Amino acid sequence: MPDWQDSGFVLGTKRLGENNVILSLLTQNHGRHLGLIRTKNKPLSGCFIQVKWKARLPEHLGTYTIENIKPFSAGFMDDRKRLAAISCLCTLLEETLPERENVLSFYNHLMLFLKNIQNEDWVKEYVRLEVKLLKTIGFGLDLSKCAAGGNSADLAYISPKTGRAVSMEKGKPYHEKLLPLPSFLWKDDIYTSKDIHNGLQLTGYFLSQHVKKMPITRASLLPEKNC
Numbered sequence: 434m435p436d437w438q439d440s441g442f443v444l445g446t447k448r449l450g451e452n453n454v455i456l457s458l459l460t461q462n463h464g465r466h467l468g469l470i471r472t473k474n475k476p477l478s479g480c481f482i483q484v485k486w487k488a489r490l491p492e493h494l495g496t497y498t499i500e501n502i503k504p505f506s507a508g509f510m511d512d513r514k515r516l517a518a519i520s521c522l523c524t525l526l527e528e529t530l531p532e533r534e535n536v537l538s539f540y541n542h543l544m545l546f547l548k549n550i551q552n553e554d555w556v557k558e559y560v561r562l563e564v565k566l567l568k569t570i571g572f573g574l575d576l577s578k579c580a581a582g583g584n585s586a587d588l589a590y591i592s593p594k595t596g597r598a599v600s601m602e603k604g605k606p607y608h609e610k611l612l613p614l615p616s617f618l619w620k621d622d623i624y625t626s627k628d629i630h631n632g633l634q635l636t637g638y639f640l641s642q643h644v645k646k647m648p649i650t651r652a653s654l655l656p657e658k659n660c
Contacts, residue, residue: 435487435495436487436488437462437486438486439461439463439483439484440460441458441461441482441484442458442460442481442544443476443477443478444458444465444478445524445527446475446478448472449469452471453470454472455469456468457527458482458497459526459530459540459543460540461540463533464530464535465530465536466486467494467495468497469496470496470499474499476499478523479504479520480502480504480505481503482499482503484498484500505547509551513653517651517654518550520650521648521651522562524644524648524650528643528644529570530569539566543562546558546559546562556629556654556656557632559654560633561617561618563633563640564618564636566640567640573596574597575598577598579603580595580597581599583599583603583604584600584601585598587600588600588616589616590607590613590614592611592612593611593638598614599611599614612631612634614631615628617632626656630655633654633655
């Protein structure tokens with residue numbers, strides 16, 4: 434009988450009958466994985482838990498036994514923006530990550546983000562996490578050089594067709610057809626509210642091609658563009 438133990442981040446639940454719930458986790462070593470639990474043991478989205486998974490065959494849904502529940506958002510229950518970010522992440526990961534495919538690198542980035550979400554620059558790190566998510570699902574942005582042969586030290590745009598960066602000089606004549614690239618995404622640089630807005634618009638453009646509907650909570654992360 435296949436079985437394993439792992440730690441995971443709760444993405445969501447879906448009721449199955451009167452007494453059962455399908456629990457979706459992003460686990461450390463088994464990727465996004467589903468399992469059956471009893472309704473009374475239902476953990477909330479955004480929690481960390483330790484689980485045991487058992488099934489008669491590997492391809493079966495299987496059942497989870499929850500070992501420990503650690504509420505994550507208790508430290509900022511009155512912070513609607515941070516809570517919205519967690520809710521948004523749960524939805525995006527549920528819809529984009531392939532089931533049962535190991536994504537340890539992204540899992541580690543997620544854990545680091547959640548560890549530092551109390552920091553002042555957490556929204557900047559949230560945008561960077563969405564860039565890593567795009568890479569994980571097979572659409573990494575190429576921020577290494579100018580796609581048009583321009584100055585790679587002055588990247589300012591992203592092509593909406595290819596996801597490749599374009600320098601200020603090469604992209605300026607076509608700026609209306611390109612997406613603004615905030616510099617904090619490709620180098621350690623200061624940033625403004627406008628940069629955060631442009632960063633979220635950029636990642637949102639590409640993520641929207643992989644999800645049926647962008648999470649409503651994500652809109653609350655957008656600052657005013659002219660801030």
